[in-house]
Ligand SMILES: Nc1ncnc2c1ncn2[C@@H]1O[C@H](COP(=O)(O)OP(=O)(O)OP(=O)(O)O)[C@@H](O)[C@H]1O
């Protein structure tokens with residue numbers, strides 16, 4: 001709109017601009033401050049932390065604290081917990097994507113008896129998050145001897161109604177003619193899935209991967225229940241395990257270093273996938 | 287190259303019958319156009335030949351072999367879709383090569399065939415582009431290219447030009463016709479555009495409500511329509527119809543008489559077979575369309591006359607006449623008598 005702004009308008013918009021920015025900056029500071037404190041705490045010594053006032057600028061213990069956390073930690077080396085978390089988060093994210101892609105494919109492209117029933121059954125599980133079905137799930141996992149194992153960490157969380165639903169919606173927007181063209185070209189159903197449907201869904205897959213990776217990474221209750229062996233701890237629950245029971249003192253610098261380390265992988269995933277994410281939004285192709 | 291035979295093909299979706307028994311014999315290398323109004327079952331018929339739709343009853347034979355239960359890929363056909371159905375994430379080259387790749391054609395041969403098709407269709411500069419970077423006409427050509435590289439026995443087209451603008455449509459029409467006759471591949475082409483049908487077809491099939499009303503060469507169908515529907519559907523402006531009772535010396539058994547607009551001559555009032563009033567005229571330059579309301583009642587007539595002739599004045603009473611040979615008489619079932 002080409003409108004000549006009168007002076008009042010400019011003034012008003014200027015103030016609005018100013019306030020928006022101040023608001024945003026305050027918001028960022030509020031969110032960032034605890035993280036900053038955690039970072040500071042991870043670079044000083046234990047005595048610096050417990051003697052008030054709490055330091056606000058990083059100390060010189062960065063290398064000491066982080067290498068201690070990574071290599072020995074408190075119950076288990078943080079490097080190991082990071083690896084466990086990574087395996088679990090990747091397993092959950094990739095597994096969820098694969099399974100929901102396949103089930104959405106089946107629901108959209110094949111006519112089999114009870115198709116609607118299956119769809120609604122999947123949909124129903126949306127109402128049953130891990131926390132609700134945790135006791136029976138624990139029973140089953142224990143029965144299979146999957147306590148303290150990666151499969152125990154991953155499989156119970158791997159079915160995803162949300163992702164299935166999302167892919168279903170996407171597949172339904174793919175023109176039928178495309179499937180027919182592929183059929184005339186000689187592509188059998190799985191070939192069509194791999195060669196055409198999958199590449200066309202890649203931006204959806206990237207977006208879901210980000211969300212699901214973080215979901216998997218942040219799992220707390222489930223790993224807490226089924227991993228009793230410290231070497232199978234994931235990092236998010238591992239932080240809690242580092243807190244002392246009884247009269248032991250907490251090794252705050254190491255705990256804080258662990259917290260900072262626990263935040264890094266999700267950040268890396270978000271930042272690195274963001275480009276694919278945005279590119280996907282810009283050149284949406286159908 | 288192949289012959290196709292449709293033997294009493296019927297199709298129902300659940301309880302609705304869509305195709306009511308169609309018989310067509312298509313010769314090797316023939317260009318057959320299926321034309322008809324929207325919803326008459328043209329696409330359904332084509333899709334049954336393609337194998338994308340099951341046949342409820344009847345037989346489809348390609349080169350004498352029954353293919354009712356055969357998968358599309360094994361029928362050796364290629365299809366061009368209305369919306370082109372190009373794979374959006376593949377380049378033009380990959381789009382054309384996909385079918386060959388699946389058929390495990392050797393790499394060198396794929397490259398050669400794609401290059402040849404691209405040359406034929408003037409697509410060479412665009413081989414590396416994605417479909418979304420092409421114009422409508424170029425996409426249309428890629429869709430054609432995808433069909434050509436397969437060297438199929440049969441081409442199937444479902445309204446391939448309906449998404450193009452008028453000028454491009456004329457151009458692509460010529461290209462399709464030229465390509466088909468050069469390659470000598472049997473083609474089945476669906477359209478609701480009668481100009482397309484008339485210009486492309488060796489023979490055309492006029493469909494009406496799931497029935498093939500008439501099959502024949504375009505000019506034969508035009509000049510000698512077998513049903514009232516065909517007479518009304520083919521030709522623009524449409525054939526004039528009038529109750530046989532109102533026409534002097536109409537043939538026995540006729541209930542309706544049809545006369546094409548170009549066969550009617552305007553006479554001064556009181557002369558000729560019927561009389562009416564001029565409602566309005568459309569002077570198109572080369573020709574003039576005169577619209578009449580007949581005295582007999584509600585019928586309107588369209589008369590096509592040479593543009594050089596005097597323009598009748600709206601409201602004037604006129605007489606109309608036509609030669610007995612140009613009269614097309616239909617019985618009460620709509621069939622020619
Ligand atoms: N999958 C289907 N289920 C039920 N009815 C269908 C189905 N496909 C087509 N029909 C019906 O069959 C009839 C013929 O459809 P078809 O698509 O063959 O028409 P068409 O002649 O190609 O029309 P158009 O020129 O509009 O494309 C229509 O009345 C349509 O409603």
Ligand SMILES: [Mg+2]
Pocket residue numbers: 328329330
């Ligand atoms: Mg159609």
